[in-house]
Amino acid sequence: MTGGYEAGFLETAVGLPGGGAGADAVRLDYPRFSVLLDRERRLARVTAVNIDGAQLRDLAREGEWRLDPRITPEEQTGPEVYARNDLDRGHLVRRRDPGWGDADDARAAMEATFFYPNAAPQAAGFNQSKELWLGLEDHVLAYAETTDQRLSVFTAPVLGDADPPYRGIRIPLRFWKVAAWQGPKGLAAAGFILDQTELVDTRDGLLAAPPLGAFRTFQAPIADIAGITGIEFGPLIAADTMNQSNARVGEWRALRAPGDILL
Numbered sequence: 001m002t003g004g005y006e007a008g009f010l011e012t013a014v015g016l017p018g019g020g021a022g023a024d025a026v027r028l029d030y031p032r033f034s035v036l037l038d039r040e041r042r043l044a045r046v047t048a049v050n051i052d053g054a055q056l057r058d059l060a061r062e063g064e065w066r067l068d069p070r071i072t073p074e075e076q077t078g079p080e081v082y083a084r085n086d087l088d089r090g091h092l093v094r095r096r097d098p099g100w101g102d103a104d105d106a107r108a109a110m111e112a113t114f115f116y117p118n119a120a121p122q123a124a125g126f127n128q129s130k131e132l133w134l135g136l137e138d139h140v141l142a143y144a145e146t147t148d149q150r151l152s153v154f155t156a157p158v159l160g161d162a163d164p165p166y167r168g169i170r171i172p173l174r175f176w177k178v179a180a181w182q183g184p185k186g187l188a189a190a191g192f193i194l195d196q197t198e199l200v201d202t203r204d205g206l207l208a209a210p211p212l213g214a215f216r217t218f219q220a221p222i223a224d225i226a227g228i229t230g231i232e233f234g235p236l237i238a239a240d241t242m243n244q245s246n247a248r249v250g251e252w253r254a255l256r257a258p259g260d261i262l263l
Contacts, residue, residue, distance in 0.1 A: 003029060003030070003031045004027075004029025004030065004032075004033065004034040005029070005033055005034035005048035005049065005152070006032075006050055009050040009152055010150055010180065010181065010182045010187065011148075011182045011187075012182060012186060012187040012235065014152050014180050014187070014234065014235060014236065015234055016034060016046065016048050017048070017154055017178075017231045017232060017233050017234065018036070018046075018232050024039040024040045025037065025038055025039070025045055026039060026071065026075075028068060028070065028071070028115075028117055030098075030109070030112040030113075030118075031105065031108055031109035031112050032049060032050050032098035032100075032109050033047060033048060033049035033050070033093045033097070033098050033109070033112075033113070033118075034047070034048050035047050035092070035093075035115075035118055037071070037075070037076075037117045038159060041159050041169070041170065042074075042075060042076055042077045042169055043120050043157055043159060043169070043172065044092055044117060044120065044156045044157070045156055045159060045229075045231070046154060046156050046231060047092040047093050047154065047156055048152065048154050049093045049094075049097045049098055049152070049153050050098070050150070051097045051098070051100065051141065051150065051151040051152070051153060052100045052101065053100075053141040053144065053145070053149035053150065053151065054148070054149040054150075055100040055101045056096065056100045057099050057100060057101075057103060057106045058096075059103070059106060059107055059110060061095065062110065063095070063111040063112075063113070063114035064114060065079065065089055065114050065115075065116060066114060066115060066116070067116050068117050071117075076116045076117055077119065077120070077169050079116075080167060081121060081167050081168075081169055082121065086125070087121040087122065087123065087124060087171075088122045088123070088124045089119040089121070090119060090120050090121065090122035090175075091113055091119065092118050092119065092156060092157075093153075094113070094134070094137065095110050095113045096110065097113075097153065098110065098112070098113065120156075120157045120172060120175070121169075121171050122175075123196050123199035123200060123215070125199055125214075125215070129194075129214060129216060129217045129255075129256075130194075130215045132217050132255055132256075132257065132258065133175075133177075133192070133194045133215065133217050135258070136179065136261075137151065137153055137179060139258040139261060140179045140181065140263065143263045144181040144182075144183070146184070147181065147182055147183060148182060150181060150182065151179055151180065151181050152180045152181075153177065153179045154177065154178045154179075154180075154233075155175065155176070155177045155178075156175070156176060156229075156231075157172030157174070157175050157176075158172055158173070158174040158175065158176055158228055158229055159172060159229075160172070160173065160174065160228075164200060164201075171200055173195065173196060173197040173200060174193055174194065174195050174196070174197070174228075175193070175194040175196075176191065176192065176193055176220075176225045176228075177191070178190070178191045178192075178222055178225065178233065178236055179192075180236055180239065186239070187235060187239040188239050188241055188263075189222060189236040189239040189240055189241065190219060190241050190242070190261065190263060191219065191221060191222040191224070191225045191236075191242075192217065192218065192219055192220065192255075193217070193218045193252065194215060194216070194217050194218075195215070195216040195217075196215055198216075199214070199215065216254070217254075218252040218253060218254055218255060219252070219253040219261055220242075221240060221242050221243075221251070221252075222236050222237045223237050223240070224252070241262050241263055242262055244262075
């Protein structure tokens with residue numbers, strides 16, 4: 001488990017976003033990606049992955065979820081949280097994202113995405129909005145195809161005070177994602193929020209999915225994501241594509257299809 005996220009992967013250097021994690025945060029490096037784990041919440045505060053779209057490989061799914069031996073089981077959200085309920089182990093760094101280049105290296109990187117620090121509990125219901133969320137990197141890669149097809153993507157749950165308790169953790173109600181690439185005019189970035197509040201109900205110690213609940217996906221100013229997470233995004237705020245759309249801080253764009261994204 002070597003390598004980790006590289007700040008110099010794009011032409012414009014973008015460091016691992018920091019802040020907001022406190023003294024209990026630990027950086028865990030894996031092949032081509034890193035996780036900044038909040039050991040108090042037992043979930044990632046930040047994940048960061050380098051994606052080379054021109055060298056991505058389509059390999060068979062391999063790997064099983066497992067604890068990272070570099071930290072204690074008590075510092076990770078392990079299998080007991082996901083048993084006998086409607087929670088998915090949601091990949092933060094997608095399995096395919098670090099899987100590029102040499103076949104053996106790509107396979108090892110894909111398998112590393114199955115360590116529990118790279119997971120967060122997500123409601124199992126699958127609808128168009130969640131499908132959109134899972135495909136955001138692909139859409140941005142397609143947009144960046146005219147340049148070098150490289151992305152650096154940062155994803156994590158919003159670790160909020162209102163997250164409901166469940167089996168010794170608190171289930172995040174929202175997730176954020178920021179994708180960065182080198183555009184024709186320099187560094188560009190876009191930020192997104194997924195809201196699963198309507199799908200999570202932990203009253204009486206149980207977990208249920210209300211029948212009318214839904215995932216909601218938004219494109220949001222990266223400055224807003226920094227505000228609600230406490231994460232410091234450095235040059236990504238100035239590179240936000242929403243800056244060119246005259247979007248105001250606090251103005252989120254509801255997404256229903258990839259064509260709604262401002263890039």
